[in-house]
Amino acid sequence: MEDPVAKFMDVHSGFVGVTAKQLEEAHGRDLAIEADEGVHFERAWLDPEAGKVFCLATGPSKEAIMRIHERAGHPTGEVYELPIEV
Amino acid sequence: MEDPVAKFMDVHSGFVGVTAKQLEEAHGRDLAIEADEGVHFERAWLDPEAGKVFCLATGPSKEAIMRIHERAGHPTGEVYELPIEV
Numbered sequence: 001m002e003d004p005v006a007k008f009m010d011v012h013s014g015f016v017g018v019t020a021k022q023l024e025e026a027h028g029r030d031l032a033i034e035a036d037e038g039v040h041f042e043r044a045w046l047d048p049e050a051g052k053v054f055c056l057a058t059g060p061s062k063e064a065i066m067r068i069h070e071r072a073g074h075p076t077g078e079v080y081e082l083p084i085e086v
Numbered sequence: 087m088e089d090p091v092a093k094f095m096d097v098h099s100g101f102v103g104v105t106a107k108q109l110e111e112a113h114g115r116d117l118a119i120e121a122d123e124g125v126h127f128e129r130a131w132l133d134p135e136a137g138k139v140f141c142l143a144t145g146p147s148k149e150a151i152m153r154i155h156e157r158a159g160h161p162t163g164e165v166y167e168l169p170i171e172v
Contacts, residue, residue: 007131009133009138019170020170043171043172044172045142045168045170045171047166047167048169052166056131080131080133080138080140082133083132083134084106084109085129086109086110086129
């Protein structure tokens, strides 16, 4: 079942040493095309030492999130749907 | 260097099938003792199918976060410091 307002966290690895400017550019590439899939990337957090990025997004499905990230040049298969939040 | 307002994401695995009520209880156990370490757990998101929990927190260090989670009964070694956010 696809919920139009489902929430997702996706995780990217390999972003060691990435700067705030580079993250902003990468995030901007998502924002530029996210409407094509009804997705919205709300926020992204980076640990530049571990090279991990966490993106919080809303959208219709995991696959929609993955398609936007892939087209934006930073594919990930690690996307979690978050029906429960406290 | 320990920044008193550093931000962290920690990840827990093995929470398959956990309910909203159970997550709230687990989160409540963190909140009840977090002040001991100058930590604050802002939010937690759960994917009950994958069994993943993501907690966003502020505090003085990764170790402080880990100590609270361990005392609350859900230890994790996977804590990321997030100096960059977009």
